[in-house]
Amino acid sequence: MATVIPVDQFISDEWYPGFKPGYGHAPWYVDPVRTFCKEDQKAFWFLDFHWQRGLTPMGLIFMEDGYNWSTQLAAEQMPLPPGRGLTCRLGGTHPYGSAIPVDDPREISQRARRLEHTLPGLLRDFEPIWGRMREEIKQGWDYFCDVDLSALSLAELRGNLIQARRYHKRAWEIHFQVMYPLLANYTGFYGVCTELGLHPAQIGRFLQGYDTKIMETDRELWRLAAAARAAGLEPVFAGHEADGIRAALAARGGPAGAWLTRLDDFLQVYGWRTEGPADIALPSWIEDPTPVLGMIKTFLEKDTDHDFEAARAAAVEERETAVDAARSVLTLEEQRLFDGGLASCRAANFPWWQDDHNFYIDLRVILPMRWACHAIADRIGAGRQDDTLYLFWEEIMDLSSGRRRYDAGLRGLVEQRKQYFDYWLQQRPSLPKVVGTIPESVNDPILIEIFGLNSHFLQAVAAAGSGSQAKVLTGVPASKGVGRGIARVLHDPGGLHRLSPGEVLVCESTSPNWTPAFAKIAACVCDGGGTLSHAAIVGREYRVPTVTGVGLATTLISDGDEVEVDGTSGQVTVLRPAAARPGGVPPAPAGQEGG
Amino acid sequence: MPAAIAWLDAIDPQRAIRACGAKMGRLAELPPVGVRVPQGFAVTADAYRRHCAKTDLDEVIDAALIGLGSDAEAAGIETAAQAVQAELTSREMGADLAGLITGAYEELSSRCLGINFPVAVRSSAIGEDSPTASFAGIFDTYLGVCGGDQVLEAVRRCWASLFSARAVAYRLRAGLHHRDMPMAVGVLELINAQASGVAFSASPVTGKTDRVVIETNWGWGEAVVAGRVTPDHVEVGKADGRILRYQVAAKKVISAFDYAAGRVVESDMPAQLADRRVLDDEQIAAVVDAVLAIERYYGYPVDVEWVLDKYRRAGEPACIVQARPVTLTNAGTNPMPTTWDPAAIATKYAFKR
Numbered sequence: 001m002a003t004v005i006p007v008d009q010f011i012s013d014e015w016y017p018g019f020k021p022g023y024g025h026a027p028w029y030v031d032p033v034r035t036f037c038k039e040d041q042k043a044f045w046f047l048d049f050h051w052q053r054g055l056t057p058m059g060l061i062f063m064e065d066g067y068n069w070s071t072q073l074a075a076e077q078m079p080l081p082p083g084r085g086l087t088c089r090l091g092g093t094h095p096y097g098s099a100i101p102v103d104d105p106r107e108i109s110q111r112a113r114r115l116e117h118t119l120p121g122l123l124r125d126f127e128p129i130w131g132r133m134r135e136e137i138k139q140g141w142d143y144f145c146d147v148d149l150s151a152l153s154l155a156e157l158r159g160n161l162i163q164a165r166r167y168h169k170r171a172w173e174i175h176f177q178v179m180y181p182l183l184a185n186y187t188g189f190y191g192v193c194t195e196l197g198l199h200p201a202q203i204g205r206f207l208q209g210y211d212t213k214i215m216e217t218d219r220e221l222w223r224l225a226a227a228a229r230a231a232g233l234e235p236v237f238a239g240h241e242a243d244g245i246r247a248a249l250a251a252r253g254g255p256a257g258a259w260l261t262r263l264d265d266f267l268q269v270y271g272w273r274t275e276g277p278a279d280i281a282l283p284s285w286i287e288d289p290t291p292v293l294g295m296i297k298t299f300l301e302k303d304t305d306h307d308f309e310a311a312r313a314a315a316v317e318e319r320e321t322a323v324d325a326a327r328s329v330l331t332l333e334e335q336r337l338f339d340g341g342l343a344s345c346r347a348a349n350f351p352w353w354q355d356d357h358n359f360y361i362d363l364r365v366i367l368p369m370r371w372a373c374h375a376i377a378d379r380i381g382a383g384r385q386d387d388t389l390y391l392f393w394e395e396i397m398d399l400s401s402g403r404r405r406y407d408a409g410l411r412g413l414v415e416q417r418k419q420y421f422d423y424w425l426q427q428r429p430s431l432p433k434v435v436g437t438i439p440e441s442v443n444d445p446i447l448i449e450i451f452g453l454n455s456h457f458l459q460a461v462a463a464a465g466s467g468s469q470a471k472v473l474t475g476v477p478a479s480k481g482v483g484r485g486i487a488r489v490l491h492d493p494g495g496l497h498r499l500s501p502g503e504v505l506v507c508e509s510t511s512p513n514w515t516p517a518f519a520k521i522a523a524c525v526c527d528g529g530g531t532l533s534h535a536a537i538v539g540r541e542y543r544v545p546t547v548t549g550v551g552l553a554t555t556l557i558s559d560g561d562e563v564e565v566d567g568t569s570g571q572v573t574v575l576r577p578a579a580a581r582p583g584g585v586p587p588a589p590a591g592q593e594g595g
Numbered sequence: 596m597p598a599a600i601a602w603l604d605a606i607d608p609q610r611a612i613r614a615c616g617a618k619m620g621r622l623a624e625l626p627p628v629g630v631r632v633p634q635g636f637a638v639t640a641d642a643y644r645r646h647c648a649k650t651d652l653d654e655v656i657d658a659a660l661i662g663l664g665s666d667a668e669a670a671g672i673e674t675a676a677q678a679v680q681a682e683l684t685s686r687e688m689g690a691d692l693a694g695l696i697t698g699a700y701e702e703l704s705s706r707c708l709g710i711n712f713p714v715a716v717r718s719s720a721i722g723e724d725s726p727t728a729s730f731a732g733i734f735d736t737y738l739g740v741c742g743g744d745q746v747l748e749a750v751r752r753c754w755a756s757l758f759s760a761r762a763v764a765y766r767l768r769a770g771l772h773h774r775d776m777p778m779a780v781g782v783l784e785l786i787n788a789q790a791s792g793v794a795f796s797a798s799p800v801t802g803k804t805d806r807v808v809i810e811t812n813w814g815w816g817e818a819v820v821a822g823r824v825t826p827d828h829v830e831v832g833k834a835d836g837r838i839l840r841y842q843v844a845a846k847k848v849i850s851a852f853d854y855a856a857g858r859v860v861e862s863d864m865p866a867q868l869a870d871r872r873v874l875d876d877e878q879i880a881a882v883v884d885a886v887l888a889i890e891r892y893y894g895y896p897v898d899v900e901w902v903l904d905k906y907r908r909a910g911e912p913a914c915i916v917q918a919r920p921v922t923l924t925n926a927g928t929n930p931m932p933t934t935w936d937p938a939a940i941a942t943k944y945a946f947k948r
Contacts, residue, residue, distance in 0.1 A: 081946045112946070116938040123937055184941040191944020195931060329839045331805040331832035333933065340935025445945045 003438040003461075007045070010036040010091040010435070016057055017416040019392060026064040026393070029072035031087040031100055033063045036435075040089055045096035045436045046453060049509035049528045050277055052492050054093030054424045057417065058373060058389045058396070061165065062278045062366065063088045063095055066172035072100070074176035078118055080184070081111040083444050085176070092424035094431060097451070099444040115184075122181050126348035133174045137360050140167045144368035145272075149375040157376050158400035164368035165393075171365040172278075175357065180446075186350035186532065187445040189341040196334055198326050201477050201568060204531050205322035207345055208540050209315035210352045213359035214512050215541065217270045219308045221292065221516055224259075224266055225299035231255040234300050242294030242497050263289065273363035275513045276493055280370045281389050294497035295516045302501045306519040306542075315541055351537050358512040380406040390417040429491050433527065433552065434461050452476060452509075452529040452549030456570075460551025473557075475550035476530050477570035479539030483523025484575070489559040504565055506557050509548075510535040518542040523565035525553045525572050539567065547572050599642035599692055600699045603635055603783075614639045616719030616779035621918050628892045630885055631912040634706055635714070635783030636699045638750055640721050642692055643777045646754075650686040655679070656758070656773065665767050669760075672767070676760040683755040688747060696750060697743035700782060713739045713785040713852070715916070716749035718756055722776040724919045733762050734778070738815055738859035739785055739852050746782060753780040785859075786902040786914050790873045791816030791850075792826060794886045795921060796833075797896040803931070804896055806839065807831045807883045811873045815850035815859050816900055816916075823861065824848040827873045831883050838879060843872045878903055881913045889918050896921050 013020075015035055026032070055063065071085035084100040102108050122129060144164060152160060186207075193203045228237065233249065233256055240248045249256040271285035271292070285292050299306075323342065327335055373388040373396065380399055382388060387406075388396055391414070398404035438458055447453045456474050485504040490496065493513055499505060501520040509528040510517075518524065518538050522545075526535045529548030539546030545567030553572065557563060560578030601614050603623045612620030615637035622632045647653050659678045663671060688696075704712035718734030735756035737749040756762065757778045766773060792811030797804040810819055810826040818824040828842040846864050853860045874882070882901055890897050900917040907913075932940055 081942060108946075112938070112942045115941070119938045119941065120936075184945045185937050187945035188937060188940035188943070192932070192940060195944075328837075329830075331803075331837075331839065332834040333805045334931075337932060337935060341940070344935055344937060443946065 004041065005432055005435045005438065007036045007038070007041045007089075007435045010089070010096075011038060015090070016093075016392075016420055018413045019057070026061075027069070028064070029069055029076065030084045031068065031072070033060065033068050033088050033090070036089045036091065036096075041436050043098050043436050044434065044439050044442070045089055045098045046434045046447075046451060046528075047091070047431055047508075048088070048095045048097045049451070049526075050511060051095060051279060052428060052508055053276075053279070053281070053494075054421055054428065055095065055279065056093070056281045056389045056421060057392045058369070059280045060090070061369070061393060062168075062172075062280070063090075065165065065169035066175070066278055067095070067097070069169065070172040070176045073173055074180050075100075077177070078180050078184075079111040079114055080180055081108045081115060086446070091431060091435070092427065093421055094424060094428065096435060098436075099442070099447050119181055119184065123185055123344055123348045126182070130178060130353070133178065134360055137171050137174065137365065140171070141364070141368075144371070149371060152375070154376065154379045154400055154402065157372055157379060158397065161369060161372035161376065161396070161400065164372050168365050168369055171361050175361050178353065178357070182348050182350040182353055183445050183449060183532075185348060186345055187449060189345045190531070192337060192341055193326070196326075196330060196338060198329075200531065201480050202322050202326060204351070204478070204536065204540055205319050206326070206342060207319070207349050207351045208537075209312060209319045210349060211312070212352060212356035214355050214515055215308075215312075217273075217359070218516050218519070220266055220270055221295060222299060222306050222308065222519065224263060224292075225296045226305050227262060228259055228296060229300060229305075231259050233259060237293075237297040237300050242297055243290045245293040245297065246289065263292070267292070272367065273359065273513075274366065277358065277362035277511050277513075278366055280366050280373065281386070284364070284367055284370075291496070291513065298497060298499060298501070298520055299516070302520055311541065311543060314543065351532060354532060355512070355534070355537055363512055376400050382406055382411075387411075387414050390414045390421070429554070449530040449532040452526070452533060454530060454549050457528070457549050457551040471574050473525075473547075473550045473553060473572040473574075475525070475547040475553070475570050475572065476536070477566075477568055478529070478531055478533070478536035478548040479524075479544060479546035480568045481523075481543065481545035482564065482566050482568070483521075483545040484564045485522035485562070487525075487557050487559060487561045487563045487578075489554050489557060491554065504563050506553050506563075508554055509533060510538070514538075518544050523547075523563075523567065525550055525557065525563070525565055527551060527553050597639065597641040599639055599645070599695050601637045601639050602699075603632065603637065603781075606637075613721070614641070614779070615781065616640060616721050617724040617919065618717060618719035618917055619779060619781040620719070622781070622783075622915070625889065625892070625915060625918065628888055629912075630888050630892075631914050633715070633783040633786055633914060633916060635703060635781060637719060638696055638780040638782065640777040640779040642695075643754055643779065646686075646688060646692060647777075649689060652682060652686060653774075655682050660763070660773070663763070663767060665770065667764075667767055669764070672764050673760045676758050676763045679758040679763075680755045683758065684751055688751065693747055696747060696782075700743050700746045703782065703784065707784050711741045713741050713857075714746065715781070715783045715785050716740050716746060716753060717781040717783065717917075718753040719779045719781050720757060720776045721779065722771070730762070730765060732821065733759070733765055735759075736817070738817060738850070739857065741857045745857070750780045750782070754778050783916070785852075786916070787852075787905045788815045788902045789905040789907070790814070790878070791900070791902040792819050792873075792882075793898065793900050794882055795896065795898050796886050796890040797921065798830075799898075799921070805833055807833060807886050809874070809879065809882055812846050813849050813864070813868050813873055815852075816902065817850040817859065818848045818861055820900065824864075829874065829879055831879060833883075833887065836880060836883060838876065841872065841874075843870060845869055846873075874903075877909050878913075881907075881911070885913045885915055889915065893918075893920060 067088050075083055075085035082102050086097050087100055088095045088097050236248050249260050267286050274282040274284055275291050276282050374385040377385045377388040442453050485502050487506045488499050488503045489506045496517055499517055502522050504523045505521045506525045509526045515538050524535050524546040526548045533548050535546050536548050545565050547570050558578050561574050562576040564573045564575055606623050608624040611623035619637040625632050656679050659675045716737040723730045735753050740746055740749045790811055794809045796807055798808055809829040812819045812824050812826045819826045824846050825844040827844050830839040846869050848861055849864045850859050850861050898919055898921040899915050902914045
């Protein structure tokens, strides 16, 4: 019998104060963004790991335009034979996702036939196609960067915001138009490799070792850290919290001032990105470089710099070795199939794209909307720029067209919505990872490979009700090797600076902004994810043992537990609970234990 | 009157299977296509038929088995089988037939330049190895039998194995009658085995026909055939003869010749041999050559038992002691794609439901 986790706790007449559930006010393709209703219990919903803080009202535009609209559009146009894309329901401020199935077998085979005509060309010509799309996104980006918002009238700002929303939506349409075919091809290759008897851990290596824009950023971050070390600035970093470092360096002057100039140069190139994917509430590094300084601070705690060239050379060598080893066990007939798949997946390299595109899409296309919202906040005299992020689209349209004033009523509402956001932020660690009817298995490749909803995950969440506390957790072997250390359980990337070198990162899942942490951690464990999720890819690039798709790692592992992570077998063992270790649970240890 | 003894190198291959059963008959077919098989002869199915007729066994057997239907209970089958086997082993063989067999055995010994030369005595029933009923492992085989009396005894036991409880049960389930599968028995030179095993000209697991799969152990192959040892596992690509995999197993059991007992018995594997790789590349190639020659001859995938003689030199062929067509249960149902067709492959692997 299927396990059903009730959705009742999310069914409420009140949602964000001043907004009635029901939704459907934005255009949708197949299914709109909504709050939960009882009927939703029949479907299977997973807590989406991408927005671990929850989303503000303006942030939810991503769910409408990016998540629902763009996945559904791409899935219908490609088409994806068994699915119509993703849809979302809101548990408070937190999005739960679900795949929309195609149920009619006749329609599925019809869609599969259509796919035969769309997929091969797209894969073959991926490089120019993605090149054109990237160029389109960059041109739009340049346009918004060149607009002097301070020179625009309120009405013009309104027009700019509408443009920014269209740009954002278009970028996400591109995102899923590329992602689905690449993922389908990769998943097909993975399936073929598995049937050829190749080990899953081996398969991920065939496509690794290609530089991405995100890795380029990380390399520059480490160069900055090395420069700080060379300039003797380590004591400044060690002596201040991340948010105080900039001021301390500025006060010191001399080499510290020179280093700050270098930091600003870095930010001009790499700082146009948010700390997390697709969240309007997050500042860019340019706006607030605290995450950069915090990251450099922890890099400096390590005795040696991360050797990117060596890591990359090792990844490339490992790739070539893995390919040779794989081919050696295949017959000539099998080699033809394998070589064809490998060439296709290299020409349209999903793991590479999965990291690279974050720089162009996930981490920045929301920024023009953020700038416009902030500018409108300034213009209407809100006092606090973030106020407009707590408005719904119609409200900001009315304000910017002069139909409505930012009066005490609206201000009070924004205040209540901030409280509502904070309330749900507190709830996050205790939210159910899945709700509705848990299936025995899911077949959607995005759900399996990106969200890690494999059989292990489903078993873990289904068994969670039994209350049995597992000492050994199992997940997807995502990056080989064994790492041991103190677990640092993070529910929010804001806590990244708490990580000390040699610790084990335990989280729901990682996003591109978590990447630099991989240079210092001993291992990584994620609730979600598969062999292609961010942590898996970066774990392999950084050679950090990583297990994804564990299901309940953030629940079953406590902050401070001593754990061993076997990225080859996919097992995570709690060696010593925090309570049993001398010193108990250090909230943010200065020194390290174990390791 | 059809002959009671048929020498494998003298019988017309066209008639061999009908006279000597499938197992021995196929061995007669192979030397003309360049495959080495042991020397030897068969006690024909006719010899068995005449023995049964002469000693009233037909009536006795029918009486014992009457009333056993396809839904017979295990206990009933066991009782009937024991009764038939007791009758079969208690009836003396006619002096003329016994003389023919011991005479042929002495001839075989001298062809092998020995006296009381050890032989393999193998059941070879008519209709065994058919595509619908393989009777795999149902009938007896005796390895290392020495001396005329022992050969006669082994032949009678092979006959009796036609009525073991599992053979009777198997026939009842398959709807076959024992009269339709009289038992011929092969008497073959025992190859002095350094290593033996089985080989398939397709993967028995996946049904892929692009490879030869070999399983092997030191000594004789009985422990491998019966599944009582985990053998070394080898896979070889047919197209280029490249060794794809060689998995060395921890081999705990060996079928070895026991000189005191005068036959091949199973014993513990000496520690020095247990983890040692059995076959070198040249030996693997010899087995593969033989398997592919047999597959070419039959025109379909085959399953063979082979032996490498202790005194075999590099370049000499492997010796085939059994060959039969295999039924590929997995072939064709869900074949691997042969070229990279992204849409078809995504539909098969990414969008499976």
